[in-house]
Amino acid sequence: MGKLYFRHGAMNSGKSTALLQVAYNYEERGQSVAIVKPAVDTKGNLSVVSRLGMARDVDFVILPTENLRTKFAEHSQSTGSKIDCLLVDEAQFLTAEQVDQAMEIAVIDGVPVLAYGIRTDFLTNGFPGSIRLLEIAHTLEELKTICRCGKKAMFNARLKNGAFVFDGDQVAIDGAEVTYESLCPSCYYAKIGKTT
Amino acid sequence: MGKLYFRHGAMNSGKSTALLQVAYNYEERGQSVAIVKPAVDTKGNLSVVSRLGMARDVDFVILPTENLRTKFAEHSQSTGSKIDCLLVDEAQFLTAEQVDQAMEIAVIDGVPVLAYGIRTDFLTNGFPGSIRLLEIAHTLEELKTICRCGKKAMFNARLKNGAFVFDGDQVAIDGAEVTYESLCPSCYYAKIGKTT
Amino acid sequence: MGKLYFRHGAMNSGKSTALLQVAYNYEERGQSVAIVKPAVDTKGNLSVVSRLGMARDVDFVILPTENLRTKFAEHSQSTGSKIDCLLVDEAQFLTAEQVDQAMEIAVIDGVPVLAYGIRTDFLTNGFPGSIRLLEIAHTLEELKTICRCGKKAMFNARLKNGAFVFDGDQVAIDGAEVTYESLCPSCYYAKIGKTT
């Protein structure tokens, strides 16, 4: 039996680097991985991109309407060999159903699934995929990073043209206009004016 | 600054025992705790009850319509001294707002909050309180227990008069008619007929 | 395959309570456990004693010269049925060889071994058993408790007739004359005069 892991961390905590390292480790031991990314994320142009400078193409993308278990089985068959591990980048963008399918890949098909993603959006609300992962994953592991103040960052504040904003759509991929800064709860509270 | 901890575990994993131990430890070191329980839970008659045989009255209960931070401040004032730690039993029954208030108790008021609860109901869906805790708690720690098969139990299956049931209200406190058994995902899948 | 777990924590962090809870959980699911204690520990008179008020006799004791794997096999045979889990109280008092034997019970015999103990003595040096457990256990998990100052306690300071002492034998079971207080590193440093 495999397990479903949710390795969560604030933005810019090194999740993509960690995913690429795991892929490297598996392959170095003669095992194979598949990397999948929800199609909603257009950052990196269907690659997993680490801020440290590494990148690697995903093996397949998944649309919100598709079945992850079916798609993974099709990919496995296309490679002609058993895949030893499924890695999910930006897993918060999976649907809740796709997380249940990931659980079935682990528990019924016996393939470990390592899902990397953030817990919450810029308003501290969970994404459908991350909520479901937090509910059912076998193991919840945190990738830590620091806030500008030195404490552990947990929340993902959004900036628009450099200014913190607290309204807008849940999903806004970072780019030229929109950026994110991961903050500790104290610093996040200070930005929204909650100090007492 | 304090932190908000969510110590989650399947039913019958020993959460109440762990809570009572923490209370004991604090008091042994000359520090004080307050224990709160959401009013929805009627098990134990406003006590924290451990299956190992210990019990202790809660310090106050919280209704879904009440503000946890206000209620805690009132309780602190009534004792005439600073409370060093807030312990929450059956934390899955908090509202999402009350979890945010628990976060403020930790981050703004500087009092650590240790919340004990289950992640999901008998259909593997999160409770409002547990979802919010999973989204924002500083630390997620699992109290493990085993399934009848020996693997780690994660899901809380409901039995009615001894038979597994998969429909009904989200909340049904265990008692004479309704009981729960914590199962691993494989055994839970077997019970709902999902085997391939 | 089973695993060897080392669940470590400062003195008075609730290790015995946690051990008794695990035993209860296994038995509640119709599984069996054996509890062993190194003979060097005379506290509790061959019982596992929780400060919360519970106690339970150990199933067998182990002398420094005995082989844990052999002794466990003999105990299993004497019960006439397979034991599902071996629980070790005061595991720091195992010899290094006995920890290796615990590892073989887990890896070769397939029985999970949960060892509870402290990491270090009153001078912050490891015990032979705890060092070996830290070196090879599959999983290291901490049971946390607090220092008198509110921070996490880690070191086990010894008191003799109420006064902190920093010389003496590594093993001195707590009783009428000798007691222990678990301290955070800052408070421990203060007691030994290391402040800059």
Next chain:
Amino acid sequence: MGKLYFRHGAMNSGKSTALLQVAYNYEERGQSVAIVKPAVDTKGNLSVVSRLGMARDVDFVILPTENLRTKFAEHSQSTGSKIDCLLVDEAQFLTAEQVDQAMEIAVIDGVPVLAYGIRTDFLTNGFPGSIRLLEIAHTLEELKTICRCGKKAMFNARLKNGAFVFDGDQVAIDGAEVTYESLCPSCYYAKIGKTT
């Protein structure tokens, strides 16, 4: 107050990558780090080298006879500004005294110290530095990797010209002749002929 972290993992689990990511994260938030490496390790020629292809020079090296706290203070002064975090690569090669000095840097000087290293040598015995880190670090975190069989690797088997060897010096830096393969306990036991 800072903390001393020991992030341990079998060889080739990605420790250097993780260290480089943490350095990147700190600097991205406008904070500074210092990277130190014990001089015994000659791999990478005074760089931290990740198998993923990244490398970075260390800020200073430490000889077994030197005082880590003094050396770090000198380095901090030479940069003219406070260092926010000390990162230690190949931390198993620190002496026990240097680990105590790392603890003082964290607890007394208030600078978090993140030490990356392996727990045990090719015979499963701890190194002086890793034993002391396991004894006193505030937090023990594992970086996981897999064995050739798919289970978690924990032990670091040595190969000489491609053949497993089980005698030799504790320290033999991997290179042309000597290599290492991280194995799970089962596979390691199989290599040394321990199967029952």
